[in-house]
Amino acid sequence: MIISVASGKGGTGKTTISTNMALALGSEVEFLDCDVEEPNAHLFLKPVIERTEQVTTPIPLVDLEKCTYCRKCSAICRFNAITVVGRKVLIFPELCHSCGGCMAVCPEGAITETGRELGEINFGARNGIRFINGRMRIGEAMSPPLIKRVRSLADPAKVTIIDAPPGTSCPVIAAMNGADFVLMVTEPTPFGLHDLKLAVETVKLLGIPSGLVVNRSDIGDREVFAYAEREQLPVLLTIPFERRIAEVYSQGRSIVEEFPEWKERFCELFHKIETIIHERSTTA
Amino acid sequence: MREIVIISGKGGTGKTSLTAAFAALAKNSVLCDADVDAADLHLLMQPEIRQQTDFMGGGVAVINPDLCAGCGTCMEMCRFGAINDRFVVDVIRCEGCGVCVDFCPEKAIDFPTKRCGEWYISDTRFGPMVHARLGIAEENSGKLVSLIRKEVRRLAEERGADLVITDGPPGIGCPVIASIGGATALVIVVEPTVSGIHDMERVVELAAHFRVPGMVCVNKWDLNPEMTEAIEQLAIKHHVAVLGRVSFDPAFTRSMVEGKTLFEYGEPTATQQQVRDIWAKIISSPSMNPLGIMDFKSTIQ
Numbered sequence: 012m013i014i015s016v017a018s019g020k021g022g023t024g025k026t027t028i029s030t031n032m033a034l035a036l037g038s039e040v041e042f043l044d045c046d047v048e049e050p051n052a053h054l055f056l057k058p059v060i061e062r063t064e065q066v067t068t069p070i071p072l073v074d075l076e077k078c079t080y081c082r083k084c085s086a087i088c089r090f091n092a093i094t095v096v097g098r099k100v101l102i103f104p105e106l107c108h109s110c111g112g113c114m115a116v117c118p119e120g121a122i123t124e125t126g127r128e129l130g131e132i133n134f135g136a137r138n139g140i141r142f143i144n145g146r147m148r149i150g151e152a153m154s155p156p157l158i159k160r161v162r163s164l165a166d167p168a169k170v171t172i173i174d175a176p177p178g179t180s181c182p183v184i185a186a187m188n189g190a191d192f193v194l195m196v197t198e199p200t201p202f203g204l205h206d207l208k209l210a211v212e213t214v215k216l217l218g219i220p221s222g223l224v225v226n227r228s229d230i231g232d233r234e235v236f237a238y239a240e241r242e243q244l245p246v247l248l249t250i251p252f253e254r255r256i257a258e259v260y261s262q263g264r265s266i267v268e269e270f271p272e273w274k275e276r277f278c279e280l281f282h283k284i285e286t287i288i289h290e291r292s293t294t295a
Numbered sequence: 296m297r298e299i300v301i302i303s304g305k306g307g308t309g310k311t312s313l314t315a316a317f318a319a320l321a322k323n324s325v326l327c328d329a330d331v332d333a334a335d336l337h338l339l340m341q342p343e344i345r346q347q348t349d350f351m352g353g354g355v356a357v358i359n360p361d362l363c364a365g366c367g368t369c370m371e372m373c374r375f376g377a378i379n380d381r382f383v384v385d386v387i388r389c390e391g392c393g394v395c396v397d398f399c400p401e402k403a404i405d406f407p408t409k410r411c412g413e414w415y416i417s418d419t420r421f422g423p424m425v426h427a428r429l430g431i432a433e434e435n436s437g438k439l440v441s442l443i444r445k446e447v448r449r450l451a452e453e454r455g456a457d458l459v460i461t462d463g464p465p466g467i468g469c470p471v472i473a474s475i476g477g478a479t480a481l482v483i484v485v486e487p488t489v490s491g492i493h494d495m496e497r498v499v500e501l502a503a504h505f506r507v508p509g510m511v512c513v514n515k516w517d518l519n520p521e522m523t524e525a526i527e528q529l530a531i532k533h534h535v536a537v538l539g540r541v542s543f544d545p546a547f548t549r550s551m552v553e554g555k556t557l558f559e560y561g562e563p564t565a566t567q568q569q570v571r572d573i574w575a576k577i578i579s580s581p582s583m584n585p586l587g588i589m590d591f592k593s594t595i596q
């Protein structure tokens with residue numbers, strides 16, 4: 012079972028919710044931090060990292076001995092990542108989407124592949140919770156390939172909790188596509204609501220059941236709740252603004268460990284999600 | 296012309312609220328919302344749209360079932376698993392590489408260009424604004440950011456404005472890279488949390504990588520004074536100017552609910568003064584004035 016925790020707007024508490032739910036549930040879950048541009052979950056889960064893998068994506072490498080400068084590679088590339096100028100083939104690694112088109116089209120077999128570094132993947136554990144995160148290299152523009160790589164490591168026998176990146180474009184899609192449930196975290200402010208609407212549209216497009224956590228539920232206004240009701244989006248948990256929670260968070264400590272009463276609430280949150288997934292699979 | 300880009304790495308640090316507050320203080324500036332993925336600045340600016348243009352992104356493969364012979368070439372060639380065994384392309388998975396189009400022996404695959412979003416030129420009570428809306432689940436956010444940044448520069452030139460204030464996207468990926476390239480300076484808004492400081496480090500490295508000078512201000516600093524101290528130390532270590540601290544103030548949320556900037560909400564407060572001081576520092580900073588010339592056209596009111 013895969014639960015993706017997403018938010019549209021950043022900073023609404025996505026990582027707080029996903030890490031606390033994982034800590035409340037313990038060893039039956041694994042945690043994948045797919046917010047590879049700004050991975051933060053390890054700051055709260057504090058896993059022991061056992062190993063790190065470098066991840067690359069294929070980009071072309073041209074053997075000029077074989078190249079006849081026919082330009083077929085540059086003609087096929089939709090991303091302007093390879094061009095032929097005079098007796099030179101220029102490759103712009105950061106533009107390449109690793110489609111392999113140039114290599115496939117080259118009549119001389121002059122193109123092979125080398126790698127562009129995307130970042131690294133860390134493997135670890137905490138209290139029996141398996142932990143994996145992706146960390147994108149500074150200067151790398153494309154996060155989806157690394158996110159997909161992290162996703163591919165999910166263990167189907169476990170409950171997988173994914174910390175997704177903010178937004179609604181390709182990185183988020185990479186972190187949500189194929190999940191059984193998307194848990195959306197928002198705050199009841201105009202910005203929170205506006206970005207939540209976008210996130211809801213995204214989830215609808217993917218056809219994944221979803222529910223809402225309203226964080227800092229007593230700031231701002233009531234519009235988020237009215238919207239949730241109209242959209243029949245179940246509000247599964249509300250967390251009022253409390254300075255002590257904000258302070259615990261700021262120090263990288265977890266709510267369930269500091270305030271034991273919250274452990275129960277996060278377990279309950281998970282059971283509500285389980286019920287929704289179950290109902291959906293029996294009606295579908 | 297100078298352009299400051301306000302970014303934060305981590306979302307939700309108050310970047311957009313501060314951008315709007317700066318816009319209220321700046322004179323003769325043009326605004327740009329480069330957070331095209333989840334744009335929020337318009338909620339405070341209530342722009343009146345003057346011009347709306349479609350943003351065309353890349354192509355997406357569409358297989359014509361009448362011409363398809365079911366040979367499976369496309370499926371084999373597609374590295375993104377976007378073609379299923381009934382030869383239908385999953386638009387969400389399609390990367391838009393067009394490899395299937397070129398290799399289909401039956402020429403059965405079309406490659407229409409997708410409308411990926413739209414962008415606008417608008418008027419606001421603080422001057423013109425260029426903003427955009429990327430379609431749901433679309434790619435090419437970096438391309439759209441580059442496009443609107445080009446447009447905002449053109450507009451600023453046309454209107455004789457010498458300052459562009461850009462609200463940047465979160466993260467460090469393609470839209471952020473597209474937002475900061477060639478900018479005069481970055482204002483990095485950090486919150487004093489373990490995540491905040493961690494994300495700031497990555498953004499500072501990114502700024503260094505693309506050689507854009509950075510400046511840091513800590514928002515909600517009183518939530519964790521020790522962490523604020525640590526952030527400022529870290530900034531100094533990385534040769535990033537420290538601009539100041541903004542207190543945790545519910546007035547930010549309250550003004551947002553009313554669609555206003557901090558300066559249009561309630562009586563003058565200590566927080567307003569903090570933001571004013573930070574803006575004065577930004578405008579007079581060496582990175583904004585490379586020749587040491589202070590241009591008074593865009594200083595504070």
Ligand code: SF4
Pocket residue numbers: 070071084087088089090091092093106107108109110111112113114392
């Ligand atoms: S692999 Fe694809 S994107 Fe990369 S250079 Fe070759 S044709 Fe272009």
Ligand code: SF4
Pocket residue numbers: 110355356369372373374375376377378384388389390391392393394395396
């Ligand atoms: S355009 Fe590229 S990604 Fe899209 S279906 Fe064809 S081969 Fe796959």
